[in-house]
Amino acid sequence: xxxxxxxxxxEAIELAKSISGHFSADSDLSxxxxxxGNLNLVFHVTxxxxxxxxxxxxxxxxxxxxxxxxxxxxxxxxxxxxxxxxQHKLCPDLVPEVYAYSDEMAYTxxxxxxxxxxxxxxxxxxxxxxxxxxxxxxxxANTLFYTSDLGMNQQEKKVLAGQFVNPDLCKITEDLIxxxxxxxxxxxxxxxAIADEAKALRNDTQLHFEVALLRDKFLTRGQALLxxxxxxxSIFVTPDSTxxxxxxxxxxxxxxxDIGAVIANLLLNYASQPGWSEDETILSGRQQRxxxxxxxxxxxxxxxxxxxxxxxxxxxxxxxxxxxxxxxxEVLRDAAGFAGCKMIRRIVGLSHVADIEGIKNDEIREAxxxxxxxxxxxxxxxHRSISSAEQLIQLVQQTVHETEVSx
Amino acid sequence: xxxxxxxxxxEAIELAKSISGHFSADSDLSxxxxxxGNLNLVFHVTxxxxxxxxxxxxxxxxxxxxxxxxxxxxxxxxxxxxxxxxQHKLCPDLVPEVYAYSDEMAYTxxxxxxxxxxxxxxxxxxxxxxxxxxxxxxxxANTLFYTSDLGMNQQEKKVLAGQFVNPDLCKITEDLIxxxxxxxxxxxxxxxAIADEAKALRNDTQLHFEVALLRDKFLTRGQALLxxxxxxxSIFVTPDSTxxxxxxxxxxxxxxxDIGAVIANLLLNYASQPGWSEDETILSGRQQRxxxxxxxxxxxxxxxxxxxxxxxxxxxxxxxxxxxxxxxxEVLRDAAGFAGCKMIRRIVGLSHVADIEGIKNDEIREAxxxxxxxxxxxxxxxHRSISSAEQLIQLVQQTVHETEVSx
Numbered sequence: 001x002x003x004x005x006x007x008x009x010x011e012a013i014e015l016a017k018s019i020s021g022h023f024s025a026d027s028d029l030s031x032x033x034x035x036x037g038n039l040n041l042v043f044h045v046t047x048x049x050x051x052x053x054x055x056x057x058x059x060x061x062x063x064x065x066x067x068x069x070x071x072x073x074x075x076x077x078x079x080x081x082x083x084x085x086x087q088h089k090l091c092p093d094l095v096p097e098v099y100a101y102s103d104e105m106a107y108t109x110x111x112x113x114x115x116x117x118x119x120x121x122x123x124x125x126x127x128x129x130x131x132x133x134x135x136x137x138x139x140x141a142n143t144l145f146y147t148s149d150l151g152m153n154q155q156e157k158k159v160l161a162g163q164f165v166n167p168d169l170c171k172i173t174e175d176l177i178x179x180x181x182x183x184x185x186x187x188x189x190x191x192x193a194i195a196d197e198a199k200a201l202r203n204d205t206q207l208h209f210e211v212a213l214l215r216d217k218f219l220t221r222g223q224a225l226l227x228x229x230x231x232x233x234s235i236f237v238t239p240d241s242t243x244x245x246x247x248x249x250x251x252x253x254x255x256x257x258d259i260g261a262v263i264a265n266l267l268l269n270y271a272s273q274p275g276w277s278e279d280e281t282i283l284s285g286r287q288q289r290x291x292x293x294x295x296x297x298x299x300x301x302x303x304x305x306x307x308x309x310x311x312x313x314x315x316x317x318x319x320x321x322x323x324x325x326x327x328x329x330e331v332l333r334d335a336a337g338f339a340g341c342k343m344i345r346r347i348v349g350l351s352h353v354a355d356i357e358g359i360k361n362d363e364i365r366e367a368x369x370x371x372x373x374x375x376x377x378x379x380x381x382x383h384r385s386i387s388s389a390e391q392l393i394q395l396v397q398q399t400v401h402e403t404e405v406s407x
Numbered sequence: 408x409x410x411x412x413x414x415x416x417x418e419a420i421e422l423a424k425s426i427s428g429h430f431s432a433d434s435d436l437s438x439x440x441x442x443x444g445n446l447n448l449v450f451h452v453t454x455x456x457x458x459x460x461x462x463x464x465x466x467x468x469x470x471x472x473x474x475x476x477x478x479x480x481x482x483x484x485x486x487x488x489x490x491x492x493x494q495h496k497l498c499p500d501l502v503p504e505v506y507a508y509s510d511e512m513a514y515t516x517x518x519x520x521x522x523x524x525x526x527x528x529x530x531x532x533x534x535x536x537x538x539x540x541x542x543x544x545x546x547x548a549n550t551l552f553y554t555s556d557l558g559m560n561q562q563e564k565k566v567l568a569g570q571f572v573n574p575d576l577c578k579i580t581e582d583l584i585x586x587x588x589x590x591x592x593x594x595x596x597x598x599x600a601i602a603d604e605a606k607a608l609r610n611d612t613q614l615h616f617e618v619a620l621l622r623d624k625f626l627t628r629g630q631a632l633l634x635x636x637x638x639x640x641s642i643f644v645t646p647d648s649t650x651x652x653x654x655x656x657x658x659x660x661x662x663x664x665d666i667g668a669v670i671a672n673l674l675l676n677y678a679s680q681p682g683w684s685e686d687e688t689i690l691s692g693r694q695q696r697x698x699x700x701x702x703x704x705x706x707x708x709x710x711x712x713x714x715x716x717x718x719x720x721x722x723x724x725x726x727x728x729x730x731x732x733x734x735x736x737e738v739l740r741d742a743a744g745f746a747g748c749k750m751i752r753r754i755v756g757l758s759h760v761a762d763i764e765g766i767k768n769d770e771i772r773e774a775x776x777x778x779x780x781x782x783x784x785x786x787x788x789x790h791r792s793i794s795s796a797e798q799l800i801q802l803v804q805q806t807v808h809e810t811e812v813s814x
Contacts, residue, residue, distance in 0.1 A: 149623070149626045149627065154574075154577075154578070154581060154626060155574035155575070155577070155578050156574075157626075158572050158573070158574045158577065159572060159574060161572070162569050162572040165565050165566060165568070165569040166565070167561075167562035167563075167565045167566060168562070170561075170562070170565065171561070171562050174561060178724060179723055179724055182724065183723065205727055205728055208724060208727040209727045209728070209729055209730055209733075211724060211727075212724040212725055212727045212730045213730075213733075215722075215724050216556070216725075216734075219556045219561060220556065220628055220629050220630050221627055221628060221629075222627050222628075222629050223627050315622075316586055316590065317585060317586055317589065317615060317618060317619040317622050318619055318623075320612055320615040320616045320618075320619045321612055321616070322616055323616055323619045323620075326616075326620075327623075
C-alpha cells in the first residue's frame with residue numbers, strides 16, 4: 001500500500017473489490033463520496049447486481065469546522081478502527097463490523113448502514129424508538145464495564161489505555177466543552193439574541209467551579225474506554241434497531257461522559273420540541289417520551305452494568321458490600337454533570353445541533369436555546385447531589401417550569 | 408551495543424571509562440556490585456587516583472522477593488531512567504543526574520550517592536534531618552505539579568502518560584498494597600503473634616470498602632507522574648541534603664500516593680521507636696520529631712504546590728476561586744488513605760520494613776506492629792474526613808493512646 005493520500009472514487013472501488021468474500025466476481029460497483037467533508041471522506045460503494053454495499057471511511061489530516069481548518073493526526077483513524085472492533089466484539093448487534101482497514105492509509109472498510117436513519121434527524125422528525133434506551137444502555141454497560149478495571153485484567157487495561165492516547169481529539173472536547181463556553185473565546189458561536197446568556201456564563205464562577213471539577217475528571221479519570229462523542233449524530237436507528245458509529249474520540253475517561261452525552265442530546269431535542277410541532281397533544285407526548293427515554297437509558301445502563309458486575313467482576317476488592325452502589329452512584333452524578341456541560345456548549349459553543357438550529361421561528365428557537373442553557377446549568381450546578389435518574393428528570397422539569405415562568 | 412545480558416564487573420568498568428568527561432585518561436577504576444540482588448544489579452565504580460565515582464544500575468528480567476522469583480519487564484529500566492531525568496530537571500539538587508543509559512541493555516549510569524545514608528537506616532539510628540521535610544515537600548510539589556494537567560500542556564501530558572504505562576510494577580503495588588493484606592494470600596507474611604490482627608483485616612468489610620476506593624484511585628486517577636515507591640528506602644540523606652532515587656514504579660496516578668508513602672514510612676518509624684531507645688526522654692523527643700516531620704512534609708508540599716499553582720498554572724478553568732483549595736484538600740485525604748494502606752501492608756504483607764522487623768525484643772516488636780496496624784487502619788477508615796495535617800496527627804496520637812490503653 002502506498003503512503004497516505006486521499007482515496008479517489010476509482011481507488012475506493014478497487015479497494016472494495018479486493019475485500020475477500022464480499023462482492024461476487026460479476027459485481028458492478030459504483031461509488032459516491034457522501035462525507036460531510038469536515039473530518040473524513042466517506043465512500044459508499046454499492047453493487048448494481050445485488051443489494052450488497054459497504055462503507056469506506058478515510059480520515060483527512062485536518063478538521064474543517066465553520067470554515068476554520070486545523071491539523072489533526074491521522075492516527076485517529078487507527079483509534080476509531082480499534083474502538084469499533086472492540087465495541088463490535090462486545091455488542092455485535094449494535095456496532096458495525098469492520099471488514100478491512102489500513103492504518104497507513106487511515107481508512108476503515110465497514111458494514112453499510114444506509115438503511116438506518118441518523119438518530120438526531122429521526123428525533124427531529126418525531127421518530128419513535130422504543131428499543132433505543134435498552135440498546136444504548138446495553139451498549140454502554142458492555143463497552144464501559146469490559147474495558148474497565150472491573151471487567152478486564154488490570155494490567156491489560158493499562159496497555160489498552162496506552163493505545164488510546166488521543167490528544168488531538170481530546171483537545172477538541174477539552175476546549176469546546178470544558179473551557180470556551182466559560183470565557184470570551186473566538187470559538188464561541190451564538191446569536192446576539194442570547195448574548196446576555198453567554199455573558200452570564202463567563203461570569204458565573206460558581207458554575208465554573210463545577211465545570212472545573214468535571215474537566216478534571218475528563219482529564220484524569222481513566223475508568224473505561226469511552227466512545228467519547230456519543231451524541232445522537234453518532235447513533236443510527238431504525239424503529240427496531242440501533243447502531244453506534246464514529247468512535248474517533250475514543251480514549252480512557254470517566255464512564256459518565258458517554259452516558260451524559262446521550263442524556264444531553266435527548267434533552268436538547270426535548271428542549272427543541274416546541275419548534276417542531278404546534279399540536280399541544282403531540283408536543284407534550286413527544287416531550288414526555290424524551291424524558292422517559294432519559295430515565296430508561298440510565299436504568300438499562302444500570303441494570304446491565306450491575307448484571308455484568310455480578311457475573312464477570314475481575315477485581316476482588318470491588319466485591320466489598322456497598323461498593324457497587326457507591327460506584328454506580330458516582331457514575332450517575334458524573335453523567336448528570338457531563339450532560340449539563342454538553343447542553344451548554346451546544347448553545348453558545350462552536351458546534352451546534354440541528355434540533356435547535358433548525359427551528360425556523362426565531363422566538364421559539366431563542367426560547368429553546370434559553371431552556372437548554374437553563375437545564376444545562378442546573379445539571380452542572382447540582383450534579384454532585386443527583387442520586388437517581390428520577391431526581392435528574394425532576395430537576396429538568398423544575399428548571400423548565402422556572403424558565404417558562406421567567407420568559 | 409549487543410543484545411541484553413547482565414553486565415560483568417569488567418564490562419561495567421569499560422562502560423564507566425566510555426562516559427565522556429567523567430574519569431580522566433589516567434584513572435584507575437575499580438568496581439563492586441553492591442545491589443541487594445532483588446530487582447537490579449548495582450555497580451559502584453571508583454577511581455583510585457581521584458575522588459570520582461559513578462553508579463551503574465542495571466535491571467534484571469525477574470524479581471526476587473523472599474526466595475520467590477517472578478518475571479519483570481526490562482522496560483522498567485527505561486521508565487526509571489526517564490523518570491529520573493524528568494525529576495532531576497525539575498529538582499536538580501534532589502535527584503541524581505543521569506550521565507548515560509541504554510534502554511536495550513537496561514542500564515543507567517548516574518551520580519554516585521555513597522556519601523549519603525539511606526534514610527530508613529538513618530532514622531532507625533536516630534538521625535536528625537532538619538531539612539528533609541522542606542526538601543521532600545519541594546520535590547513532591549515540583550514533580551507532581553509540573554507533570555499534571557495543572558502545570559503542563561494537557562495534550563503533552565497525555566503523550567507523557569503513555570510513556571509511563573507500567574503494568575508490571577503497578578501490579579506489585581496493586582497486589583501487595585491494595586489486595587493481599589485483605590485476603591488469605593500466599594504473599595502475606597506475618598508472625599503467629601499477630602495472626603489475630605491479620606484475620607481481623609480479612610474480615611473487616613468496612614475497611615475493605617475504603618481500601619476499594621483507594622485502589623480504584625490508584626487504578627484510574629492519572630493526576631501526575633508519581634515516583635510510585637517513595638518510602639524512606641528510596642531516599643538518601645545527609646544531615647543537610649536529600650536525594651530521591653529508584654523511581655522504577657513511576658506511572659501516572661493520584662498525587663496523594665507519593666505523599667502518603669512518605670508519611671507512612673515516617674509513621675512506621677514513629678511506631679517502632681520504643682524498640683530503638685530505652686531512654687524515655689530520647690524516645691519521646693524522637694517520636695515528637697517524627698510526628699512534626701509528617702505535618703511539615705505536608706505543609707512544605709502544600710506551600711510549594713500553591714506557589715507553583717499561582718505562578719505557573721496552565722489550565723484556565725483551574726483559576727476558578729475555591730478550586731485550588733478543593734483540589735489540595737482531596738490530595739490530603741488521598742495521602743492519608745494511602746499512608747494507611749502502606750502501613751498495613753508493611754506489617755502483614757509480603758515486604759516489611761527494617762524499622763520494625765529489626766526490633767530485637769519480641770514483645771516490643773509485636774507492640775510496634777499492632778500500633779502500626781492500628782494507625783494504618785485509622786487512617787484508611789477516616790481518610791475521607793481528614794481536613795488538615797494536624798487532624799491527621801491527632802488521629803494518629805488518639806489511635807496510639809487507645810492502643811496503649813488496650814495493650
